[in-house]
Amino acid sequence: MSDIVAFNSVADEAAPQAQADRVIAGPRGRKPRRALSGRNIMIYGTLIVVALYYLLPLYVMVMTSLKGMPEIRLGNIFAPPVEITFEPWAKAWASACTGLNCDGLSRGFWNSVRITVPSTIVSIAIASVNGYALANWRFKGAELFFTILIVGAFIPYQVMIYPIVIVLREMGIYGTLTGLIIVHTIFGMPILTLLFRNYFAGLPEELFKAARVDGAGFWTIYFRIMLPMSLPIFVVAMILQVTGIWNDFLFGVVFTRPEYYPMTVQLNNIVNSVQGVKEYNVNMAATILTGAVPLFVYFVSGRLFVRGIAAGAVKG
Amino acid sequence: MQNVSVSVKDLSLSFGAVTVLDTLNLDIKDGEFLVLLGSSGCGKSTLLNCIAGLLDVSDGQIFIKNKNVTWEEPKDRGIGMVFQSYALYPQMSVEKNLSFGLQVAKVPKEEIDKRVRRASEILQIQPLLKRKPSELSGGQRQRVAIGRALVRDVDVFLFDEPLSNLDAKLRSELRVEIKRLHQSLKNTMIYVTHDQIEALTLADRIAVMKSGVIQQLADPMTIYNAPENLFVAGFIGSPSMNFFRGELQLRDQRAYVHANGVDFDVSAYPSRAPLVHGQKVVLGLRPEHVRVDEAASGAAASHRAVVDIEEPMGADNLLWLKLAGQSMSVRIAGQRRYAPGTAVTLSFDMAVASIFDATSENRL
Incomplete structure (x- = not known):
């Protein structure tokens, strides 16, 4: 009580000072937020339920x-x-049976690796050059070429399966890994070319002009100027292709023979084999193993993926 | 011609139905600093890109050092180019940026080092050589970009609005530096800008462009003092020239421009052709050619006006007045102040005025 009296007397003596003190004593700094507000409970509650x-x-x-x-x-x-x-x-x-083979998913895993790696590399290599040429070297017929490519992306796969079977048969590579790799490369082309074209079109045009004045040609500009600036979009393309090709079932089953079946087809055959007891534990383990590769790719490169998508896919 | 560096003959360029440049002719002397000036979309950058070989022309020819380069690649034209956005290769160090063109041209290593060293000395960027472009300020980046043209030992420098991305202070610093560079190198330089101050300060000659046509090609002082047509007159100068639309009247041995009930005595105007009575004309008066409350040399008549707005700008003071039913600006010395509402006496220096024909818009 005596403290308050003392404080009051001081305040009376120096009224303007007290005025200033009161201003300083008001709210300052960061506004406090309640952790458990109704809004937060709604947001986090919904998120937790969906995640579960x-x-x-x-x-x-x-x-x-x-x-x-x-x-x-x-x-x-x-x-x-x-x-x-x-x-x-x-x-x-190692030992689950599909028909006569009893060597499990391992064969399918290595088949998938042998399909995915070359398909991804070849399709990205070609599509990036396509995109670069379309974005920077406006050659005669570029618009037409691009239109045809994009229209190609909208034709349903089912329409093209039988013609492609015939084409591959005539080329003598039906049922081989090479045939499947070519099919994957071609089907990846429209979307990848679009992706790369948009990314390269978003890079400053003056860089390209400066390189031309400096005397660099088509390939020098591509390898020394464009490539080093395009890591994010290459990561995006890689993720799209690796997950897309790894998860493919239709082409794998249509264009190859049983000894070249990719992992997804092998998984289906294991899970759907009707002889004997349904081994749920083996089926579950096989499914997780098959999905592990795309999952791993997402986790490792997720951050780059988001960055690349934001950079490449938005601009038309 | 011997001393012509760049020559553009009957150059045309159209994108589909849109004609950007129409049979344009331009000769640039050896060692000359030529500025292409115009507002955006006038074709000045397009013309520069054609000279650089970055755009294919529809018709016409381009000569550099008396060699027909119309169909040559940019690298074979002996040009270096500096861009508005600097266009430095982001993944390369400053040194690599400077040497890239020489490397592509397979110049020997020692020669590259020598030229990079010389260029970085001239532009004072030696301490920056190991840095990446992202670690440089705007001014430093543009210096490196100029250096990239410098190392290639070219005949002609092309600048595409090089200072437009810089702030005002850096812009005036680098402007002086470019001028100094030109004085020491004595190369031909072609410089595109929409900034009339850059054009007036840097140029030996200015080509004012509008919709793909060169309106006037002359030295800066001629452009400023004797604009060839109404567009050039209005484009150059800030605030722009005051225009009065009226009719020529000749009486009592004197000539007048009669506009909105006000008679401007233009007897002192040095016209090229005899003035014709009754001709519709536009009288142009620069803000600094108007005297306030003092007699102009050779001015017979004076006019009364009231100050509307005063804009003190430090060294100058800008007055906005009403005369002949329209607003006009007058530039006076900074220390002379007038409150709004003050009545003043104006007189005009007609010897430095401009009169244009109202229909052809050409100078009389």
Whole structure:
């Protein structure tokens, strides 16, 4: 009480000073925010529910793949395994049977690698040069070429399957990996060319002009000026192609023979084989293994992916 | 001709139905600093790109050093170019940026080093050689861009609005530097800008362009003092020339421009052809050629006007007045102040005025 009296007397003596003090004593600095406001509960609640909805199947898959068959027969799909076993994973990879073959997914994995790697590299190499030529060297007929390419992107795959089978047969590469790689490269061309064209068109035109004044030609400008500036869009193209080709089922089953089936086809054959008991744990493990590659690619390059998409895909 | 550096003959360029340049002719002397001046879309950058070989012409010819280069690649024309956005290669260091063109041309290593060193000395960018363009300020970037043209030892420098991306202070600094560079190198330089100050300060000759046609090609003082037509007169000068539309009247041995009830005595005007009574004309008066409350030399009559707005600009003071029913600007010394509403006496220096025919818009 005495403190207050003392304070008051001081304040009375120096009224203007107190005025200034009151201003300083008011709210200052960052505005405090409540962590548990109604708005936050709504936002985070919704996010958590949606995340759970998407994660639940994955949870069930992982749990089931780690159980033995007796435990699965109990029917408790959400319960964590009592006894953890990696047997189903090993079986899915190395010894699950599809028809006569009993070497699991491993064959399909290596087939997919042998399909995806060359298809990705070849299609990106060609499409980036296409995009560069279309964006910077406005050659005669460029518009027409581009239009045809884009229209190609809108024709349904089903229409083209049979003609392509015939073409590949006539070329003598039907049923081979080479044939499938060519098909993947061609089908990736429209969207990749569009992607690269838009990215290169977004780079300052004066850079290209400066390089021409400096005496650089088509390939020198491409390799020394354009390529070093385009890492993000190459990452985007790579992710699109790797995931797209890895996940492809239709072309894999149509254009190859059983010994060249990619992983997705192999997975289907394992899961759908009707002989004997349905081994849910092996099926789950096989599915996760097949999806691991695109998942890995997304996690590793996700940040670059977003940057590249923002840079390349928006501008027309 | 011996001393012609760049020569453009009957040059035409059209994109589809749009004609950008129409049978344009231009001779640029050896060592001359020529400025192409005009507002955006007038074809000045297009003309520069044609000279550089970055755009294919529809018709006509281009000669550089008496060699027909109409169909040559940019690199074979002996030109260096500086761009508005600098156009430095972002992934290369300053040194690499400077040497890229020489490397492409397979110049020996020692020669490259020598030329890079010389260019960086001239432009004072030696401490920056190891840096990336992103680590440089705008002024430094433009200096490197000029250096890139410099190392290539070219006959003709082409500048495409090189200072437009810089702030006002840097712009005037670099302007002086470009002028100094030209004085020491004595190369031919062609410089595109929409900034009349750059044009007037830098140029040996200015080509004022409008919709693909050169309106006037002359030295800066002629352009400023004796504009060839109404467009050039209005384009050059800030604030722009005051125009009065009226009719020529000859009486009592004197000539007058009668505009909105006001008679301007133009007897002192040095016209090229005899003035014709009754001709519709436009009288142009620059703001600094109007005297306020003092007699102009050779001015017979004076006019009364009231100050509307005063704009003090430091060294100058700009007055906006009403005369002959329209607004006009007058430039006086900075220390002479007039409050709005003050009545003043105006007289005009007709010896430096401009009179244009109202229909042809050409100078009389």
